[in-house]
Amino acid sequence: MDNAQPRLVMKKIVKEFPGVRALSGVNLTLYPGEVHAIMGENGAGKSTLIKVLTGVYPIDGGAVEYEGKKVIIKSPLEAQLLGISTVYQEVNLCTNLSVTENIFIGREIKKNGKLNWRKMHNQAKKLLEGLQLQIDVTKLLSSYSVAIQQMIAIARALNVSAKVLILDEPTSSLDRDEVNQLFSVIRKLKNEGLAIVFISHFLDQIYEITDRLTVLRNGEYIGEYMTKDIPRMDLVSKMIGKELVEMKKIESLAENKTSLNQSFLSTELLGLQGKIDPFSIQINKGEILGLAGLLGAGRTELARLLFGADQPDKGHIHLKGKQIKFSSPKQAIYEKIGFCSENRKSEGIIPDLTVRENMILVIQGKYGWFRFISKEKQREIADEYISLLNINPANPEQLIENLSGGNQQKVILARWLITNPELLILDEPTRGIDIGAKTEIMKLMTNLSKEGTSILFISSEIEEILRACDRVAVLRDRKLEKEFNNNEELTQQKLMKEMAGGV
Amino acid sequence: MIQRLPLGYKQLPLVATVSIFILMYGFGSFRYTGFLSSQVFLNLLIDNSFLIVLAVGMTFVIISGGIDLSVGSVIALTSMVAASLTMNANLSPLIVVPICLLVGSIIGGVQGSLIHFFNLQPFIVTLAGMFLARGLSYVISVETIAIDHPFFDFMANTRIPILGDSFITISVLIALIIVIIAVFIGHSTKFGRNVYAIGGSEQSANLMGLPVGRTKILIYTFSGFCASVGGLIFTFYMRSGYGLHANGMELDTIAAVVIGGTLLTGGAGYVAGSLFGVLILGIIQTIIVYEGTLSSWWTKIAIGVLLLLFIVLQRIIVIRSEKKQNSS
Known part of the structure; x- marks a missing residue:
């Protein structure tokens, strides 16, 4: 496999957001017929790397070589045309359209200048049957569960003549049977010569399905390893940068409590x-x-x-x-009483507000809007909880949407902790956050x-x-x-x- | 328990619109003699053909999650351009008509480009467009320009007979052709489906690799084009150009589209629904005329009540389907 020509090489990729260096000098090499994991904690830069690769964000530095040629991918459409398809962590489909449309939109089948719905419905059905899913494809996407929507997103990605398939946390909302089903599909695609990028927080799944992995930490490239050659503990310590002993500590803490x-x-x-x-x-x-x-x-x-x-x-x-x-x-x-919703994105964060503003929402609401908490006081509170919860980046004026999922979760926790519940x-x-942050929480x-x-x-x-x-x-x-x-x-x-x- | 309807939830507003239209028509026929004639029905089309065309363009805009407030003013501007070029510059309609269509399309295209490239709110951009177009028509002339030209006479007076004594006008023909084209675009073209996708979730549409920017610009261009077609039809109807023409008509258009079952938040709706939305507005007026004693302002009251009814209906449908999803 090592002798084969890599399908995609990303070299020294740099990506900066205002106030955050999301990626600094990250490498990624994908070979055909291989499942490649990108490993790292929240905020390590996995999602950013994917978004850079698929043209959602422009690259600030570094080079991408695709099938031996240098390319600059400017939009998701260009990436798709090159054969790079992505299934994102959050299902990014349109719930107001039918299943068929979600699979075909952007590359519809036409007949005499008219969209050929019948043919698309049939093909969509066949495609989903290949994923062992038998559903009515003419119904709206919103009538199906998230797990099924996920499979539909994968069906959509497969429908293009994909050469690189990126699966960003595809298993986080699937049950065990659905995961097995997905894995059998992944193996089939791998044998067909697809290069597959697989991102997951489940270590078991990484060891089960991937051949090779790249480790990132805080936007930096740590290394590339063959999955079967790296023991779990080594992998985890590479991801979080320190030996993981906290797990045991928790248990002892729990015991002491009366x-x-x-x-x-x-x-x-x-x-x-x-x-x-x-x-x-x-x-x-x-x-x-x-x-x-x-x-x-x-x-x-x-x-x-x-x-x-x-x-x-x-x-x-x-x-x-x-x-x-x-x-x-x-x-x-x-x-x-405090309540952290499972729906962090829609019921938790206010994406356009800063970390500080997100934190003080509840306590300010509790005081009433006429007793305004002064900005210095807000800063003080925010700084305290940022250091207490180890929120990264430690900048209270950062927009929360630029933080990783785990850090957003910590901000929401801080929001309630401030009220002394x-x-x-x-x-x-x-959910959807890495071992380090899980342990901390x-x-x-x-x-x-x-x-x-x-x-x-x-x-x-x-x-x-x-x-x-x-x-x-x-x-x-x-x-x-x-x-x-x-x-x-x-x-x-x-x-x-x-x-x-x-x- | 409520029986499950064989129809999907998404068709429900459309069904409601058509039923309300039929109900009102039935009510009129029952109450007034002479109401149940094909010509009364065709007059609905004749008197509202410009509104139908406007509503078609607006439907796409609203389905995409946007709004276009400039359409009323574009009618006024179109009528002024048509009138001044025909009467003052003595140009042939062969030149005047394309110029008029170009005016609306350009205004729409510029609005769409601003919305896309600068990521601006459609409300503000088209509000600016509304003032601009209205102002420009006064720059051409503050007075009414009456049009006296064989072409405009022909367009206004030609009656196309159908069903024995009844007739429609060329304007109705134009409006219906545009409706048919728009239904085709909405259901059977990539552009049409992209509009729905953008209305559903612009971010998802972008990540799915759809040409979001191009589609948005085209949507507003199409709405501008429809506004200028509507402007021409309005000019045939009024046979004059005037800066005050179609004042506030953008709101009538939006009302018609919403009553037609299009979700104001985008993502769902049908062009055919908007056609019925316009017909409902028309039939309210007709009923009030037939009633004879009522002030014409009752039209506005009826429209207001209907609008509220529809918004509530849509909201109930959305809440229902959310509940359904949660429980599945």
């Missing part, structure tokens, strides 16, 4: 028709309660009821022993609970739940199924069985 058996918030058959069946749950002071369940089990729905974002039609909430009703999140905030609801706070959770903050921790990753939580509640099919104390007897298998049900 949970106070004092209820902070409890519910009595609280429910909302069509969202979640009535549930009774208790969250104690200083406790981390894990909420486990498959996608669509009703975890977010439950959290939204507790935060007053949705109104229950049944049952009651008791806060510190008193019955209370939240008619809006504002009231919940006054009762010192007594209950913090974290909905998938670790979980460490933070443990510290908070030691100081008496209750935490409702929602996560799809059972390992994380088992590592951090005192108790675990399992949801299945919009119903609270069971609660467990997190001790030695609670295993991943046991939890998984409960989540899957039927046994």
